[in-house]
Amino acid sequence: METFENLVRAEFTPKNTYLNTASNALLPARAVAAVQNAVRLRAEGRSLDPLFADVEACRGAYARLAGVPAGRVAAGATAALHTSLIAASLQPGAEVLTAEDDFTSVLNAFHTRGDLKVRAVPLERLADSVRPGTALVAVKTAQSADGRIADLPALREAARTHGARTYVDFSQAAGWLPMEAGAFDYSVSITYKWLLGPHGAAFLVVPEDLGDLPPVQASWVGAEQPWASCYGPVAELAGSARRFDSSPALFSYAGLRASLELVEEIGVDTVRAHDLVLADRFRAGLAERGHTPVPAPGSPIVSVPGLGRLQPELAEAGIQVSDRAGNLRASFHLYNTADDVDRLLEALSG
Structure with missing residues (x-):
């Protein structure tokens, strides 16, 4: 059996110290090859059927990772496109509870409606702030700016108590944290971070009964028989969540299929253990140097207030991190090593 180290070495060839998965991941070699093959298929004029098969394979793989049926x-x-479906399902005047300064893609569609009551509270108070009359709670599992993890069990219980629906964005968690998407009414994730895919693919999980979502973006791909529904109004939408599909970026899904196969091959638990060892090593090194990161236990995202300004010079030194809300944000994934952590710590010391 191939070892973790050999598998990772075969798939990734970074040319710098890349600690920026919270922005986007490195593509594994198998995904690069899959995209190249998909482009070649188009260039040679062959059938696109294999590329549409990739979409269904990705749907099945994501469903397994999310712990729900593919239907x-x-x-x-994009996540924002899926959020717009959730927003469209709400009645005028409905209250949407969110976390302060959450990522725009999970917030903006509720604000642009103009007729919803959007209330924002600190992440740590989210579950306690659900009240009678709250229609929906929307939050990212792990905060983009600093990696803090929402208390999803407490949120789920509070929402159940008050009859609120839940919308959880797993974009910064899918691939390193078990999702358990079936525990929530709706959830979403893009796939170009810890799921290692190209840009241009995202998944929405809906209830078994499809919930109250209006298929406002319904097109031929959302039909029960897509290829028989290309002209005129769609006679019958799919009886599954596929009715909410948008026309897929086929090259993206070709690469994503290979990436999801790698994530499943390695296993989310293995990825999580590896990533958290590195994040904790970085936190310990920061403490030794007198820096205090935003508290985010159990997260592979580490943000250091006030040091975001160093991002440009770190990039010049070949170390890729992010400047988010003034924080220096480092994020760790399976292609990172202890040497990467130590190099960043050394650079910060200098």
Whole structure:
């Protein structure tokens, strides 16, 4: 059996110290090859059937990672597009509870409606802030700016108590944290971070009964018989979450199929253990140097207040991190090593 180290070495060839998965991951070699093959298929004029098969394979792989049947998974391009479906389902005047300064893609569609009551509270108070009359709670599992993890069990219980629906964005968690998407009414994730895919693919998980979502973006791909529904109004939408699909970016899904196969091959638990060892090593090194990161236990995202300004010079030194909300944000994944952590710590010391 191939060892973890040999598998990772065969798939990734970074040319710098890459600690920026929270922005986007490195592509594994198998995904690069899959995209190249898909482009070649188009260039040679061959049938696109294999590329549409990739979309269904990705739907099935994501469903396994999310712990739900594939029939509950809709395929699209962005988290923001899926959020717009959730927003469209709400009645005028409905209250949406969110976390302060959460990522725009999980918030903006509720604000742009103009007729919803959107209330924001600190992440740590989210579950306690659900109240009678709250229609929906929307939050990212792990905060983009600093990696803090939402207390999803407490949120789920509070929402159940008050009859609120839940919408959870797993974009910064899918691939290193077990999702258990079936525990929530709706959930979403893009796939170009810890799931290692190209940009242009995202998944929405809906209830078994499809919930109250209006298929406002319904097109031929959301039909029960897509290829028989290309002209005129769609006679019958799919009886599964596929009715909420948007036309897929086929090259993206070709690469994503290979990436998801790698994630499943390695296993989310293995990825998580590896990533958290590195994140904790970085936190310990920061403490030794007198820096205090934003508390985010159990997260592979580490943000250091006030040091975001160093991002440009670190990039010049070949170390890729992010400047988010003034924080220096480092994020760790399976292609990172202890040497990467130590190099960043050394650079910060200098």
